[in-house]
Structure formats: C-alpha cells, structure tokens
Amino acid sequence: MFQGYGCDGLNVDDVTVSGKNGIAVGTSKNVEIKNADIIATGYGIRADGTAASDMTVENATIKAELPIVVRKN
Numbered sequence: 001m002f003q004g005y006g007c008d009g010l011n012v013d014d015v016t017v018s019g020k021n022g023i024a025v026g027t028s029k030n031v032e033i034k035n036a037d038i039i040a041t042g043y044g045i046r047a048d049g050t051a052a053s054d055m056t057v058e059n060a061t062i063k064a065e066l067p068i069v070v071r072k073n
Helices: none
Strands: 011-019 023-026 032-040 043-048 056-058 061-063 066-071
Touching (some): 023 032, 032 043
Parallel strands (some): 023 043, 032 056, 043 066
C-alpha cells in the first residue's frame, strides 16, 4: 500500500503495488498516477472528492474489488 496525504503535486510513476489496498491519496492536489500495476483485494486507488477532481490516472492496470474509490466531497 502507498499513502500520500495533503501533498500538492504528487506524482506516482512506474510502480507496482500489491496487498490489501493500493494507493490512497486523501486530500492531495495535482495527483498523477502513471505506469502503475495495482493488485489489491480492497481498493486500487482511493481519493477524497477534492483530490479526485485534480487526479490523472494514465497507463495503469488496476485489479481490485473496488478499482477507484472517491469518498467525501
């Protein structure tokens, strides 16, 4: 699992994440997730509503029960 909360300009590139959950960005802004392989039994990517409005996911393979979760507004 990877967690990055409260960042401005969070870039996650060329990673493999596996486990119960994948990548959580919380309230981070200007989030880019590229070239990622995410294998999780829970969520693949989780973001709060404010982060999700600035988030780009590109060239990612996500295998999870909940591929992308947006919570809170």
